[in-house]
Amino acid sequence: MKKGLLLVVSGPAGSGKSTVDSLLCAGGDFERSVSYTTRLPRAGEVNGRDYNFVSEAEFDKLEKEGALFESNCFCGYHYGSPRRRAEEVLASGRNFIMEIDVHGAMNMKKIYPEALLIMLLPPSYSEQEKRLRGRGTEPEEKILARLEQTKRELEFLPQYDYIVYNADGKIEAAAEEIRSIVRAEKQSVRRNPEAKDTYLAN
Ligand code: 5GP
16 A cells, blocks of 8 residues: 655635645545644634644643644644644555645655645736635735735745646646646655565565
8 A cells, every 4th residue: 555645735815725625635535634723713613623722731732742743833823733643644545635834834844855745826916816805805904915925925936846726716627636746746756766676576
């Protein structure tokens, strides 16, 4: 049984990453990581689905036990991804998706160099702006802040392995592109260092 791949999927606001990740997970070959956080649930968020909401003391304990793959502090709250679940999923041959920002992604690249880093983007910056305004849920200054943040996030693009564009109404195509990247990566020579020996021994 071939080990699954650990995918780190990042994308600016409006890239549609949670929708794409949900499509991937619906197929059964992918499972999304549910992070631990010390922040309080927002309206509509479900414990165990969106996050595992824990106290500071519980988070400390998880960190000390080595139960977290990586962790970060953001706006005074702690976030971390579960190591054991990741290992179980990967060992079962399924792929594990971590939906984290560029800093978490850079961290993961150091901790787990086999991680496959994917940047999901709207088709263009102007399209991203249109999507953010189209939501109609955020004040102008927040929209501008998110657009500025995107420029800073894209500074990290050269550290990623693949870019996937998520065009309007083509969300399934974006998910399929990720599936095909994963299929190709699994056959890559660098991920199959034992291939020659296995071939010759059989
Ligand atoms: P929010 O509180 O808005 O859900 O998330 C805040 C930030 O924490 C986002 O940038 C999100 O990507 C990041 N985040 C969520 N879970 C994790 C995690 O497990 N590890 C890291 N490093 N960042 C995370």
